[in-house]
Every structure is written in structure tokens, then in C-alpha cells.
Amino acid sequence: MSKASIVVVSSGVSQPSSTRLLADRLAQAVHDELAARGRQADVRVVEVRELAHEVVNMTLTGYAAAPLAEAQAALAAADGVIAVTPVFTAGAAGIFKAFLDVLDTTALAGTPVLLGATGGTSRHSLVLEYGVRPVFTYLHADVVPTSVFAATDDWAEDVDDVKSLPDRIRRAATELADRIAAKAPTRRAGLFDDVPSFGELLGG
Numbered sequence: 001m002s003k004a005s006i007v008v009v010s011s012g013v014s015q016p017s018s019t020r021l022l023a024d025r026l027a028q029a030v031h032d033e034l035a036a037r038g039r040q041a042d043v044r045v046v047e048v049r050e051l052a053h054e055v056v057n058m059t060l061t062g063y064a065a066a067p068l069a070e071a072q073a074a075l076a077a078a079d080g081v082i083a084v085t086p087v088f089t090a091g092a093a094g095i096f097k098a099f100l101d102v103l104d105t106t107a108l109a110g111t112p113v114l115l116g117a118t119g120g121t122s123r124h125s126l127v128l129e130y131g132v133r134p135v136f137t138y139l140h141a142d143v144v145p146t147s148v149f150a151a152t153d154d155w156a157e158d159v160d161d162v163k164s165l166p167d168r169i170r171r172a173a174t175e176l177a178d179r180i181a182a183k184a185p186t187r188r189a190g191l192f193d194d195v196p197s198f199g200e201l202l203g204g
């Protein structure tokens with residue numbers, strides 16, 4: 001069976017970025033869950049900060065420059081998406097929303113998606129539910145029930161809680177892997193799509 005294509009959208013602005021750290025943990029967990037189901041995965045990370053200027057340009061002109069168009073094509077062809085944003089001023093980061101605004105509205109239709117966010121305080125964890133999930137619902141994505149919010153305190157290693165960050169990551173990754181494994185692999189347009197088969201050539 002073909003490898004599952006996982007595209008990770010990470011919208012952190014710091015370097016190093018806690019958003020990227022969460023995105024990488026989620027991607028590793030999904031990769032491992034798929035491996036446990038006998039399915040290999042290719043993981044590609046889209047760093048929105050690197051495309052931020054192109055996103056603004058597309059917002060103003062409607063034209064996607066090559067790196068942005070390539071990221072958009074990867075998303076449209078993905079078998080699963082992990083989308084992670086920092087919380088800024090009680091909402092998703094502006095560049096994350098702007099990136100979604102210039103995505104074709106059909107690009108994620110039916111695609112399994114796992115949502116994540118980082119923030120300074122867990123009091124803002126519901127941003128994912130009231131601010132981010134509705135956007136993906138509008139895009140007709142297949143969003144898994146568990147979204148993962150990591151506040152600064154969650155990164156402490158001595159968190160000994162049944163709902164600790166590693167547990168939440170594992171649970172969300174299981175949900176995404178289940179959905180990807182349940183779906184037939186995405187058929188991607190290939191070079192030889194228009195070439196007739198031997199049977200057709202022989203008139204069969």
C-alpha cells in the first residue's frame with residue numbers, strides 16, 4: 001500500500017517555536033500510530049512564517065507564488081493534516097487564519113485533520129473549539145474530536161496527570177491514524193494518467 005501523506009501546518013513565529021515542537025510531537029505520534037497499523041507515512045511540514053509574505057501577497061492579488069502554491073497543492077493531496085497555531089490575543093494567530101483564507105475552499109474537503117494550539121495559559125484552550133474548529137468545519141474537513149492545546153505549564157516533565165500532554169497527543173494521534181487508515185489512499189494525478197492501458201491499445 002502507498003505511504004500516507006501527512007502535511008503538518010505549523011504557524012509559530014518564535015525560533016525555536018513551541019508550536020513547531022507540538023506539531024512535531026503530534027506528527028511523530030501519528031507516524032507511530034500508522035506504523036502500528038502497518039501503514040508507512042511521509043510527513044511534510046509547512047512553516048507558515050516562511051510563507052507569510054506570499055500569503056499577504058495572495059490576499060491582495062489573488063496570485064499564489066510558487067512556494068505557497070506548492071504548499072497548497074500538498075495540502076490538497078494530503079491523506080491527513082495536522083494544523084497547529086499559537087494563541088495570540090485570545091484567538092488563532094493571524095498568519096494561520098490568513099494562510100487558511102487563501103486556501104481553496106475545497107482543498108480540505110473530507111480530509112482528516114488534527115488541530116493543535118499552544119499558549120501561555122490553559123485558560124485559552126477553548127480557542128481551538130470556538131475559533132479554529134469552525135473554520136475547518138466550514139472547509140468540510142473531517143476534524144478529529146480530540147484537539148490538543150499545550151500551555152507553557154504542560155511542557156513541564158513532572159506533570160503526572162491522566163490528562164497530561166503526552167496522553168492527549170496519543171489520543172488525538174490515534175483518532176487521526178484511525179481515520180487515515182480507514183480511507184483509501186488518495187489517488188494523485190500522475191505523469192501516465194492519460195496513457196491507455198495495453199488492454200485498451202489492443203482494443204479489448
Ligand SMILES: Cc1cc2nc3c(=O)[nH]c(=O)nc-3n(C[C@H](O)[C@H](O)[C@H](O)COP(=O)(O)O)c2cc1C
Binds near residue numbers: 012016019
Ligand atoms: C502578541 C502575543 C499575544 C499572545 N496572546 C496570548 C493569549 O491571548 N493567550 C495565551 O494563552 N497565550 C498568548 N500568547 C503566548 C503565545 O501563545 C505562546 O507563547 C505561544 O506558545 C508562542 O508560540 P511560538 O513559540 O510557536 O511562536 C501571546 C503571545 C504573543 C507574542
